[in-house]
Amino acid sequence: MNSAVNGAAYTCPLCVDLDPSCPHIPKLTSSSSSCSLLSLEPHSVEDYDKLWRIFTASVKGFSIGAGIKGGLAIFAILSRFRRRRSLPSARKGEMVSSSDDVLLALKETLRYGLFLGTFAGTFVSVDEIIAALGGHRRTAKWRALLAGLIAGPSMLLTGVNTQHNSLAIYILMRAAVLASRCGIKSKRFGHICKPLTWAHGDIFLMCLSSSQILSAYILKQESLPPSYKSFLNKHGAKNAAILQAVRDLACGLPLSNVDVIENYYKSTGVDIKLDQNMKIPCSIVHGNQSCGSHVISFFIQAYQRAVPVYLPVYLIPALIVHRQGLMNRPFTILAKGLLGTARSSLFLSVYCSSAWMWTCFLFNILKKCNIPVVAMGTFPAGLALAIEKKTRRLEISLYCLSRAIESFFTCMADIGCFPQSKNLKRLDVVIFSISTAIIMHCYAAERDVFRSKYLNVLDWVFGIPIPPYETTPRKNRSYSCPDFLQTKDVYVT
Template identity: 65%
Template sequence: MLLTGFNTQHTSLAVYILMRAAVLASRCGIKSKRFGHVCKPLTWAHGDIFLMCLASTQILCAYILKQDSLPQSYKSFLNKHGGKDPIILQGVRDIACGMPFTNLEQIQKFYKNMGVDVILDPQMKVPCSIIHANQSCRWHAFSFFFQAYKRAVPVYLPVYLIPALIVHRQGLGKRIWTCFLFRIFKRCNVTMLALGTFPTGLSLAIEKKSRRIEISLYCLARAIESFFTTMSDIASQRQS
């Protein structure tokens, strides 16, 4: 790290190395007679998926609420594959943070340029109309699902599409995650975003078991960096 100079930060890499060291220490601790009972919970078969769910919650909430807390390369990746224009994200951010809308006219103009006429209510409690305009929640979930796969084809193996459609085809119609919590609780806030993004980590289950821990730790490192960056910014704002 020092070879790149003192002005270059490698926070994500440092946190990832720390996570790897923690995993190694826990594996050694499991075999220890003294610390084996302490590290026993770490032997949970689905612990890697749970870590991915935690990481997904922080990363996706940061993607919506505070992108500056994410590394630039990772932010670009999410903006490319997230499939939502920054104008849309700003509208969701406003309603989730309980702030007055700042760009409803821009959102309406954005959809009009796409050939969709939508009138947005400044008093709305849930952002469904911001996210998918006049589309139904169910249709948007299906269309967004296939659009996401189309964007991911150059990055991920196309073979993932087949198991997803075979194994999760019924779930696609029953769990419309985009608006599921919004429709139940009739509100949108940071807590709802956290609860809504947590299940996305379950997508790690389609990966090979040998790769799950690597992917979850990679994402967890960025989630930790984002979390502490956000907390630091909040503390600075309160002091000022």
Template identity: 70%
Template sequence: MPPPDDGPTCCFAVESLSSAADDDDLNSDHNNCPHCRESDPSTSSSSYSHSISESNSDRITRIISAAVKGFSIGAGLKGGVSIFSLLSRLSRRRSPNSLKKVSGVSSSEEILLVIKETLRYGLFLGSFAGIFSSVDEIVAAIGGHRRTAKWRALLAGGIAGPSMLLTGLNTQHNSLAIYILMRAAVLASRCGIKSKRFGRICKPLTWAHGDIFLMCLSSSQILSAYILKPESLPSSYKLFLNKHGGKDPSILQGVKEIACSIPFSNLGAIEKIYKSMGVNIKLDPEMKVPCSIVHGNQSCVNHVITFLIQAYKRALPVYLPVYLVPALIVHRQDLLKRRYTILGKSVFGIVRSSLFLSSYCASAWMWTCILFRIFKRCNIPMVAMGTFPTGLALAIEKKSRRIEISLYCLARAIESFFTCMADVGYLPQSLVNVKRADVVVFSLSTAIIMHCYSQEREVFRSKYLNVLDWVFGVPPPPCYTPRYKNNK
């Protein structure tokens, strides 16, 4: 809730919602409150009534404002990414050098789909923000701000979680739910590090390069699954990997067959692909190393260099909305005053992040080629080991973004891992058949996140606090919360 503008409103808004027993404690705490020093709590009854009506109006304004701002963020982010993706597909479709003919879906249908997805995600975040603010205000009005401060945001965040269903009743969001769970775990661990009771247990979480290690671990699962079991990855993420992996599915199939010791079934198709590129090559069915499948008659070094340049061109359009859209939201107030500084940082971020993504994709092929050449063989353990050091490319990114990227990839890796385990029968069917577990996990995670936002704000990074404060309003001053009394 936004902080009050003056002392009388701060005191009387709370007192009007609390019981007589709660009022005495509030008055004792307000004596030392900087928001309340300029006024005497024992003011006239007319001023008291005016503060109550003003507080009710503020609550309604907060709820409506949160819903509108949540909708704008959801629609803006999803719409921005979808529009750039649509423009990229349309440009490839119109390119005379395009080798694939896209059929089945017209441009008008794609545009309509983008609009629907934009509205769905806008309604999702708008409803989440509106429901959270509503529950927060209702519980505070009934139970009192100070009495409910420790658990109110936890409850409101959990109740608002099922708004995820607005993105589609039949649409599973396992990766999103796991990612938000990872975010909640990070915040909880930061709280644990500060705690005297759990500080020693959470000490390993302060490892400086833990984010890079998580990225390497995630890369081993994701990239191995991309080659060996692509159906374990979400379709949207698989399309992303197909684009930035830069290899035709038949090439990936050839690598899979040699790694799994399966007889080749599509060497002719691979040869046709290279022939369409002007490269005549004859693949050996008895090969032990798939380098000729991956990069034809190029050497491993030349392949990495040319692939890096091509991957960088593919990566640039990905990060344009990632940096420009948040810049308009987070730095909305300073954009006119420091436009060149903010835009300069955004451009630098786009260049650096694009270099990270292109280096990540290029190093995936580089490390596997090196490993295959050293051991003169290709099998499943080699693929897993060769894709592990790919995560080192994360060091290119800005430190504050590394944990975000590693957690995002970790969520994808966990989903893929459990899918693979379920397919081979290592997981109980009772767990596999749980419907909408993503909603349950998401609701639990948002409950933890919003609790930390309300009670442990220092565990958030400033840029996230700026966005959350803009949507939900800055939480009340310390005199509203039980922690104020304890600190005193």
């Protein structure tokens, strides 16, 4: 029998006919959604239960949203509680504050679970309705695009008045990467996407993002989302008075809080006298330490701060994605998780310590501190991304790029370059919906642009059925995909 990848029917050598009812033609099965979502046993496409697919997609979407958000919330609460215990505070007020944290974490967990559960259920419902009315094969090219667009506004379930600009921009970046992969393998648009074929484009994006993000951390923190600002303050590990003094010097303003900085260092056991007319802020940043010794001591402390951040990042997905493997080879999976935690913690600690190292280096070389010097000093900090595993670099660079874009446009809007629109209050929902439409279309029609681990998760949740007598494009790619955009896995029909 001969088969084509994109919709060609089988030709039976016995009947010499294209009749799909030919008894000699084997029934195709889908590893995506025609598997029972509980037993994972294959069934023919015609026999799968549509209502059961909608129900299980909603439940699994809810479990992923609630599991990830809840797991991160637990680690955050434990970390916050440990910090409070080390501070001299009233026990009663501490208990009240802790209960408020738990209640807020439960609400956020429920909201994100409902968000992803509703998104999955809505997408699958629209997909099934369109397929039932228009037919699987006739609607295969655009059905997932429309379903993803309609499911996008489920983001509002996380809070009607809660803006998610960073999340929307990040999903847009993911959609752009998938669209780029599709464009690179396309004969029509391949030449347009040639600039995307840089071997280390992910590291360049990280350096570009670092220049904006770390400059904003020092010069304009209000341009960053509150949660991300809190993250940077924790891992930047510098007192607000120190950042204020560096900001004053970079902006050409006189130092106004020298006494505050001296008192801060005195509280840490360091007696230092600062010059009111200094030109470079090295003594402000690290007191009486030299620049080199400051980088070493900062790195050790940064690594200790980074480990609790990455433990849930590796262990929670291991419990969800590798739940079956944990029963058979728990030590192997847990060892990989711990190794990944150590490696990612090394990346974050080198990233933060090198940012201070490069800025100090430029301050001493150029003998001045201004905004361009701060931007140049924070740019090479992104080189630390090379420590990370290749498959994670693009994820991290896109996440940081989304934060950098949001911060950049906020800064531009504050100086009047981009007046804010009063008519479109939830632009984040619009961007998110368009992005999910692109992603879900690629998932249904261009599956080979996904890495296998993401494809497996999407199959587990959504399970798009394959139209009868048609296969998904799981084949060796004949196009040249850039190193930082390529999917390392090869799918064979």
